[in-house]
Amino acid sequence: DAKTTQPPSMDCAEGRAANLPCNHSTISGNEYVYWYRQIHSQGPQYIIHGLKNNETNEMASLIITEDRKSSTLILPHATLRDTAVYYCIVRVKNDYKLSFGAGTTVTVRA
């Protein structure tokens, strides 16, 4: 029942921008795109979310295509501490649960 598709893994050089893609071609009008990450089997950590406009916070930027069928999470200056599994989640605003997929394992290399 996965609503999102992400590459299983990607590498990134320290100090460079990391661009994490996510496909959500069946997203409906009332569903938001959320990103969480999980470092070393710790509890997941919220990063950012958006509906249709691009969003930016202190951690990352979220770019959502105009048709909303895909999005990209951008970590502007990746550090070694950004090595984690990144999850793209599609969720109706008032839905209680988060439905995690397999995510993308991002490895930041020095």
Next chain:
Amino acid sequence: EPEVTQTPSHQVTQMGQEVILRCVPISNHLYFYWYRQILGQKVEFLVSFYNNEISEKSEIFDDQFSVERPDGSNFTLKIRSTKLEDSAMYFCASSEASGLTYNEQFFGPGTRLTVL
């Protein structure tokens, strides 16, 4: 910075025994959740809890599981008769009242449950 705490960090139990996993959510949060992650697998939603009742639960959350908020600070997950397949990391999470805006879920560090 406020955080969700969980105890114990690691629990080892014999099959068939009851276990209680404990969580202290962030103090002004009103929504509470349990998730689990079997080693090497996805994080799975178990249950959400609001206003002293379950608001949503997954198929995993069968009669062997129960949740409780016994006082103003703790939130517990009880597994009545543990099975080998209950071995997993259990994460507690909490969020503010959701209202019309999304409130991010803050996760605890997890309790690793090992059933022998």
